[in-house]
Amino acid sequence: MSFIxxxxxxxxxxxxxxxxxTAGACSxxxxxxxxxxxxxRQVAFTLYGSxxxxxxxxxxxxxxxxxxxxxxxxxxxIPSAYALAEEQGIAYDFSYNHTETxxxxxxxxxxxxxxxxxxxxxxxxxxxxxxxxxxxxxGIAVDFSGDYNTLIVVHKDRIGMAAHITKCLSEGMVNIAxxxxxxxxxxxxxxxxxxxxxxLSKDVQQKIKEKKDVDQVMVIRIQEGQ
Amino acid sequence: MDFKNAAxxxxxxEKENCPIxxxxxxxECDLAETTNExxxxxxxxxxxxxxxxxxxxxxxxxxxxxxxxxxEARLVNLHRQEGKSICGNILSQAIAYAMGVLEVNSSMGRxxxxxxxxxxGVVPGVFLALQKEYDIxxxxxxxxxxNSSAVGYLAMRNATVAGAVGGCQAEVGVASAMAASGxxxxxxxxxxxxxxAASTALMNLLGLVCDPVGGLVEYPCxxxxxxxxxxxxxxxxxxxxxxKQLIPFDEMxxxxxxxxxxxxxxxxxxxxxxxxxxxxxCAACVGCE
Numbered sequence: 001m002s003f004i005x006x007x008x009x010x011x012x013x014x015x016x017x018x019x020x021x022t023a024g025a026c027s028x029x030x031x032x033x034x035x036x037x038x039x040x041r042q043v044a045f046t047l048y049g050s051x052x053x054x055x056x057x058x059x060x061x062x063x064x065x066x067x068x069x070x071x072x073x074x075x076x077x078i079p080s081a082y083a084l085a086e087e088q089g090i091a092y093d094f095s096y097n098h099t100e101t102x103x104x105x106x107x108x109x110x111x112x113x114x115x116x117x118x119x120x121x122x123x124x125x126x127x128x129x130x131x132x133x134x135x136x137x138x139g140i141a142v143d144f145s146g147d148y149n150t151l152i153v154v155h156k157d158r159i160g161m162a163a164h165i166t167k168c169l170s171e172g173m174v175n176i177a178x179x180x181x182x183x184x185x186x187x188x189x190x191x192x193x194x195x196x197x198x199x200l201s202k203d204v205q206q207k208i209k210e211k212k213d214v215d216q217v218m219v220i221r222i223q224e225g226q
Numbered sequence: 227m228d229f230k231n232a233a234x235x236x237x238x239x240e241k242e243n244c245p246i247x248x249x250x251x252x253x254e255c256d257l258a259e260t261t262n263e264x265x266x267x268x269x270x271x272x273x274x275x276x277x278x279x280x281x282x283x284x285x286x287x288x289x290x291x292x293x294x295x296x297x298e299a300r301l302v303n304l305h306r307q308e309g310k311s312i313c314g315n316i317l318s319q320a321i322a323y324a325m326g327v328l329e330v331n332s333s334m335g336r337x338x339x340x341x342x343x344x345x346x347g348v349v350p351g352v353f354l355a356l357q358k359e360y361d362i363x364x365x366x367x368x369x370x371x372x373n374s375s376a377v378g379y380l381a382m383r384n385a386t387v388a389g390a391v392g393g394c395q396a397e398v399g400v401a402s403a404m405a406a407s408g409x410x411x412x413x414x415x416x417x418x419x420x421x422x423a424a425s426t427a428l429m430n431l432l433g434l435v436c437d438p439v440g441g442l443v444e445y446p447c448x449x450x451x452x453x454x455x456x457x458x459x460x461x462x463x464x465x466x467x468x469x470k471q472l473i474p475f476d477e478m479x480x481x482x483x484x485x486x487x488x489x490x491x492x493x494x495x496x497x498x499x500x501x502x503x504x505x506x507x508c509a510a511c512v513g514c515e
Contacts, residue, residue: 006254006265009341009378009404010272010349010371016331017291017443019343057292057442059334074275079334128388129342197259 002147012130013074020106021051021058024126026078028108029067031134031146032122034220038114040068044093049105051126052096061094064108073130104135137191142182146222148195153208154216157183157190164211165192172204189215227252232380232421232475239417246407246417247372250379269368272338276327276350279337283326290332292442294510299326313456316359320455324351328448341378341387341400344443347451348401349374352409352458362412370408377404377424377475384476385483389436390495392486398447398454399431399482403475405458410465423465425475427458428482435493437500440511446501 005011014023033040045064047055055061063073065081069088077084085092106126113119123136132146144150151169155161162181169176175197183190200219209217227249229235238249254265287297302322305311311318324347331337331346340349353370356362378387381400386392406423415423431454439445465471473481492499501507 003257004379004382005258006250006372006375006379007268007272009375009382010269010338013272013275013336013338014343015334015336016343016346017334019339022334023339023343054441057440059291062334074336076336128390130339 014130015074015076015078018058019130020126020128021054021060022063023073023130024106024132025060025108026063026067026071026073027130027132027146028124028126029064029110030070030072031220032110032112033068033070035152035218036112036114036118037218038116038118040090040112041115042091042113043068044111046095046097046109048097048100048103048107051106051108052098065092068112140182140184140191142191142193143180144193144195148177149222150220151194151196151200152218153192153214155190155192156213157187158213162192165194165208168204168207172201174198174200174204227256231384235376236417236421245411246376246420247369247411250372250376266368269371273364273367273371275336275338277354279327279330279335280323280350280354281326283329284322288329288333288335290329290444291334292440292444294439294442294444295329295332295448298448299329316355317456317459319358320351320355320459321452323354324348324451324455325448327351328451332444341382342397344389344447345397345401345451345454348398348454348458349405351451351455352405356409356412370412373411373420374404374408377407381479385479386486392483393434393489393494394436394450395431395434395482396486397436398450399428399434402427402431402454402458405455406461409458409462413466415466419465421475422471423461425471425473425478426461426464428478429473430457432482433485435489435500436495437493437502438495438497439502439507441497
């Protein structure tokens with residue numbers, strides 16, 4: 001069983017009205033923004049299930065837009081997210097999928113393009129009480145919670161990759177909470193996702209990146225801004 | 227240091243000779259590898275948000291997004307200020323605070339989920355009304371928050387706090403149990419009395435359904451937060467008077483969870499039963515989606 005903190009009980013600090021439909025939506029989009037690593041130029045959201053049905057009354061759309069601008073769940077700018085996005089020149093689009101039912105009821109797909117042209121897509125699920133789960137990156141099924149600082153390594157599916165990553169982490173004195181490998185097919189693009197305690201230095205990131213067949217290294221700091 | 231249920235919590239309190247709030251702080255420091263200073267800083271921040279959300283709507287009413295709420299907290303507060311309250315200062319004040327928090331929540335203002343957004347008025351409502359009446363310092367009020375978080379943690383761990391899983395008894399019911407327990411410690415009660423109060427508070431809301439009109443966190447949620455504070459103060463009054471509770475908190479929590487799972491799906495946040503399915507409820511949410 002994962003640890004339940006007193007701040008999971010008295011928290012999250014959030015802009016209302018719903019921990020799942022507002023705070024959870026914001027957290028998913030904030031993770032997308034952190035993974036992108038640069039300000040967003042263009043974003044397309046597709047909402048499913050209950051998100052698609054009740055987004056307006058719960059401010060789900062504004063929370064998503066706030067998240068991709070880097071707002072945390074308790075940022076009081078969330079209600080004005082539309083105006084702020086327009087001010088920043090962000091092109092946004094919302095669509096609503098009411099037909100797909102084989103999916104978690106509070107699911108959103110986010111397609112992002114940054115100001116420097118970096119682009120990717122992500123699927124997030126808001127699983128209750130503000131807790132979330134990222135279930136796809138660029139169409140590949142993954143699974144991480146966003147509860148911990150998270151390292152995402154995009155690489156080719158090659159022998160020794162997990163050993164390389166864990167070696168770099170142990171040399172950098174980083175304690176692994178969870179680690180999982182996801183891939184589409186043998187030899188194709190793969191994602192190693194490591195949820196860890198504490199911090200991870202730029203040096204360690206660089207070391208991981210130096211190996212052949214590593215395409216990209218992303219670090220999502222969950223704790224910052226609290 | 228950790229505890230899995232209320233029985234273990236009580237043993238720890240006795241062994242360490244300290245209140246529930248202190249055990250909860252030690253647990254957090256141990257398991258989250260943090261310090262008392264850091265906890266205090268974060269809890270102060272939560273308290274600041276709670277205070278603002280409780281008081282602002284008393285003078286500055288806000289319309290909710292779904293249009294079902296706005297101005298209720300101000301009315302209750304005015305009624306009390308005119309000396310007309312029939313339930314006395316503390317309860318009337320607590321109701322106004324609790325309803326204010328829900329008004330802020332439903333208009334996209336900032337709140338602290340306690341344990342959920344839909345039940346976020348109960349804990350601040352009770353504690354801030356007590357603070358005002360008895361001139362309690364913020365520092366001391368934090369002990370009530372730590373205490374209440376222990377009760378909420380047990381509910382999250384051993385039952386549920388999701389309306390979709392257990393109905394409103396799991397949200398406002400648990401919030402009320404948290405507030406009752408914290409209030410007892412704040413007013414000088416022993417750990418066993420705190421958990422008796424929590425058990426009573428949960429017992430008196432057993433079976434409460436989650437039936438939001440239009441599927442929105444507005445109505446009846448706000449009114450349910452008002453009954454949550456009244457119930458918490460009543461339960462705390464019983465425990466502090468020395469009235470015993472027959473059923474221990476662990477067993478009451480299990481009963482709540484059992485009842486919650488037996489509730490029909492239309493009574494668990496789906497907006498298909500209870501208040502949501504009444505003609506007036508349906509008529510009110512023409513503008514909702």
